[in-house]
Amino acid sequence: xxxxxxxxxxxxxxxxxxxxxxxxxxxxxxxxxxxxIATMIAVVGISSSSQAELLxxxxxxxxxxxxxxxxxxxxGDNARLPIESVSMVRGLAPVHAVSATGTVSATVRRTDRxxxxxxxxxxxxxxxxxxxxxxxxxxxSGSWLNPATERYPSxxxxxxxxRRLGITQAxxxxxxxxxxxxxxxxxxxxxxxxxxDRSALVGWPAAQKLFGFDGHPTMIxxxxxxxxxxxxxxxxxxxxxxxxxxxxxxSRPSDALAARTAAAGAFTDLLLGLGAVALLVGGVGxxxxxxxxxxxxxxxxxxxxxxxxxxxxxxxxxxxxxLLLSGLGxxxxxxxxxxxxFAYAATNHFPxxxxxxxxxxxLGATLVIxxxxxxxxxxRASRLSPTVALAAT
Numbered sequence: 001x002x003x004x005x006x007x008x009x010x011x012x013x014x015x016x017x018x019x020x021x022x023x024x025x026x027x028x029x030x031x032x033x034x035x036x037i038a039t040m041i042a043v044v045g046i047s048s049s050s051q052a053e054l055l056x057x058x059x060x061x062x063x064x065x066x067x068x069x070x071x072x073x074x075x076g077d078n079a080r081l082p083i084e085s086v087s088m089v090r091g092l093a094p095v096h097a098v099s100a101t102g103t104v105s106a107t108v109r110r111t112d113r114x115x116x117x118x119x120x121x122x123x124x125x126x127x128x129x130x131x132x133x134x135x136x137x138x139x140x141s142g143s144w145l146n147p148a149t150e151r152y153p154s155x156x157x158x159x160x161x162x163r164r165l166g167i168t169q170a171x172x173x174x175x176x177x178x179x180x181x182x183x184x185x186x187x188x189x190x191x192x193x194x195x196x197d198r199s200a201l202v203g204w205p206a207a208q209k210l211f212g213f214d215g216h217p218t219m220i221x222x223x224x225x226x227x228x229x230x231x232x233x234x235x236x237x238x239x240x241x242x243x244x245x246x247x248x249x250x251s252r253p254s255d256a257l258a259a260r261t262a263a264a265g266a267f268t269d270l271l272l273g274l275g276a277v278a279l280l281v282g283g284v285g286x287x288x289x290x291x292x293x294x295x296x297x298x299x300x301x302x303x304x305x306x307x308x309x310x311x312x313x314x315x316x317x318x319x320x321x322x323l324l325l326s327g328l329g330x331x332x333x334x335x336x337x338x339x340x341x342f343a344y345a346a347t348n349h350f351p352x353x354x355x356x357x358x359x360x361x362x363l364g365a366t367l368v369i370x371x372x373x374x375x376x377x378x379x380r381a382s383r384l385s386p387t388v389a390l391a392a393t
Contacts, residue, residue, distance in 0.1 A: 012320065012324075016324060022293070025289055026289075026325060026328070028285075029282075029285050029286050029289040029325055029329075030282075030286075030325055030326070030328045030329035030332065031282070031329065032279075032281050032282025032283075032284075032285045032286075032329070033279060033282035033283070033285075033286065033325075033326050033328075033329025033330055033333060033366055033369065033370075034282075034329040034330070034332040034333035034336065035282065035333065036276065036277075036279030036280075036281070036282050036333065037279065037329065037330050037332075037333025037334055037336075037337060037362045037363075037365070037366060038332075038333040038334070038336035038337040038340065039333075039337070040276070040279070040337065040358070040362055040365075041333065041334055041336075041337025041338060041341070041354065041358050041359065041362050042336075042337040042338075042340040042341055042344075044354070044355060044358040045337060045338065045340070045341030045344075045352070045353065045354040045355075045358065046340075046341055046344050046345075048353040048354065048355055048358075049341060049344065049345045049350045049351060049352055049353045050350065051353075052350065052351045052353045053348075053350040053351060056351065057191060063226065063229070063252070063254040064223050064224055064225065064226050064229050065134075065135070065192050065221065065222070065223050065252070065253055065254065066221075066222045066223075066224075066229065066232060066233055066236060066250060066251070066252055067193075067219060067220065067221055067222075067250070067251050067252075067253060068081070068085075068089070068219070068220040068222065068236060068237070068240055068248060068249070068250050069081075069218060069219050069220070069248075069249050069251075070218065070247060070248065070249070071246070071247050071248060071249045072247065073244070073247055074246070079241075079244070079247035079248075080216045081216055081217050081218070081220065081240060081241065081248070082216070082240070082241060083215045083216055083217075085100075085217060085220060085239075085240040085241065086098060086099070086100045086128070086217060086220060088239050088240060089220060089222055089236065089239055089240060091239075092224075092232060092235070092236075092239060094224040094225055094228035094231065094232055095222055095223070095224050095232065096223060096224060096225070097130065097133060097134040097221075097222070097223040098130075098134060098220065098221065098222045098223070099127070099128045099129075099130040099131040099133070099134040099135075099220075099221050100127075100128055100131075100217035100219065100220045100221070101125040101126060101127045101128075101131065101196070101199070101201070101217065101218065101219045101221075102125060102126040102127075102204070102207065102213060102214075102215070102216060102217050102218050102219075103123060103124075103125055103126075103218045104123075104124040104125060104126050104202065104207050104211045104213050105211060105212075106124040106176055106177045106211050107119045107122075107124070107176070107177060108122050108124055108155075108161075108165070108174055108175070108176045108181075108200045109165075109174065109175045109176075110165050110166060110167075110174060110175070111175055112175045114175070120161075120164040120165065121164070121198060122160075122161045122164060122165070122198060122199065122200055123195075123198065123199050123200070124176065124199070124200050124202060124207075124211075125196075125199045125200070125201055125202070125218075126201075126202055126203070126204045126206075126207030126208070126213050127145070127156075127201045127202070127203065127204065128204055129144075129145055129146070129147070129150060129203075131196075131201070131221065132144045132187075134221045134222070134223055135190055135192065135193050135196065135221060137187055137188065137190050137193075137196075138187070138188040139156075139185045139186065139187055139188070140159075140186055140187065140188045141168065141169050141170045141185065141186040142156075142169070142170025142171070142183070142184050142185035142186060143170070143184060143185050144156060144185055145184065145185070145201070145202075145203050149184055149203065150202075150203025150204060150205055150206060151203060151205045151206055151209070152203075152206060153176070153179055153180065153181040153182065153202075153206065153210065154181065154182050154184045154202070154203065154206070155174065155176070155181040155182065155183050155184065155200050155201065155202050156183070156184060156185040156186070156187060156200075156201045157183055157185070157186050157187065157199075157200055157201070158187050158190070158196050158197040158198055158199045158200070158201070159186070159187055159188060159189040159190070159197045160189075160194075160197040160198045161197070161198055161199060161200050162183075162186045162187075167183055167186065168186070169186070170183055170184055170185050170186060171183065171184075174200070176200070176202075177211070179210070181200075181202070192253040192254065193221070193253065195219070220240065222236070229252070233250055233252065236248070236250045237249075237250050279365060279366075279369060280369075282326075282329060282369065283326070283369035283370070283372060283373045284373070286322055286325055286326055286369070286370060286373040286374070287322075287372075287373035287374070287376065287377065289325070290318060290321065290322050290325075290373065290374055290377035290378075291376070291377045291380070293318075293321070293377070294318065294377050294380055294381045301314060301381055304317075311382035311383070312382070314378070314381050314382040315378040315379060315381070315382040316378075317378075317381075318374060318377055318378035318381045318382075319371065319374045319375070319378040321374070322370045322371070322373055322374025322377070322378070323367060323370040323371060323374065324370075325370060326366045326367060326369050326370025326373065327363070327366060327367060327370065329366060330362060330363045330365075330366030330367070331363070333362065333366075334359055334362050334363060337354075337358075337362070338354050338359075341353075341354050342354075
């Protein structure tokens with residue numbers, strides 16, 4: 001006699017029938033797998049979306065901006081940049097835009113009724129007229145300083161400063177030390193220059209005339225071609241202060257954006273590990289469910305063995321049930337993980353990115369977990385003697 005053969009369709013029907021008879025247990029068992037896969041796909045998706053947003057930001061802002069600020073002298077004192085440093089940087093051949101700001105000893109408040117120590121963290125800075133062009137910034141209300149307004153009590157507010165002062169439109173007056181200044185413009189946020197967002201900007205001549213500003217820049221912004229950034233950065237400190245280049249700090253703001261994303265990505269491995277733990281717990285739950293299923297279905301196994309089912313077919317039946325159970329959890333988890341990614345991206349206005357390999361890897365992992373979890377129960381079921389199985393109550 002030859003044993004009966006099961007087609008792939010028969011195997012799927014038999015495996016599905018075993019699961020459909022216990023829907024509650026199936027849902028609870030698949031839940032662990034679903035949580036693990038959802039966590040892993042969501043982590044990968046959110047990380048990929050953040051990286052896509054970073055690349056989009058860098059494409060928009062450029063990576064060719066360098067900043068120069070004074071460091072400390074060899075005696076630990078605060079150093080100063082030379083007054084002529086901006087013109088010296090402008091003399092470098094690859095440089096196509098350079099501007100500067102200088103810290104002014106003044107405070108800005110909404111009215112003269114507000115105490116002088118309530119500054120809201122807003123600093124007053126003198127600025128050159130070409131700052132907006134160098135930073136590639138945008139004015140959302142009013143206009144930028146011009147050769148006329150830079151000489152008088154006129155001011156442009158950064159995005160954060162305007163918000164803290166409760167100002168949304170140009171034309172409002174603010175109290176700076178002991179005089180009123182007219183807000184002629186409000187800037188959009190500058191991702192590469194967050195210090196400008198928290199500043200109130202006045203013209204260089206007005207700062208010298210009204211506040212006794214000494215003319216020493218405290219921050220220089222420089223742009224050159226992308227190919228020349230490294231070369232310019234290497235000579236910038238010596239160009240700004242030939243006598244004491246060690247007192248000059250040169251940085252690249254776009255690196256800070258990349259570092260921030262890298263720091264956020266440091267949690268990715270941890271969260272992936274947690275997802276893997278959840279996946280492992282789900283696999284243990286499936287193994288436990290299948291073992292209990294074998295114990296409860298001994299009479300079914302005995303009847304199938306009595307009518308000609310081979311041990312291999314019994315193993316295949318229970319292994320198929322385990323794979324279907326884990327596959328169900330994997331599909332549900334993949335959908336949930338993608339949904340979380342799209343919700344996160346939509347909330348933060350990021351491009352939603354879920355790499356295809358994340359789906360393939362997640363579903364592949366569930367099948368591997370399902371196979372491993374189902375091997376022992378399937379072998380145990382196939383070793384049941386027909387007479388013992390039929391005699392079980």
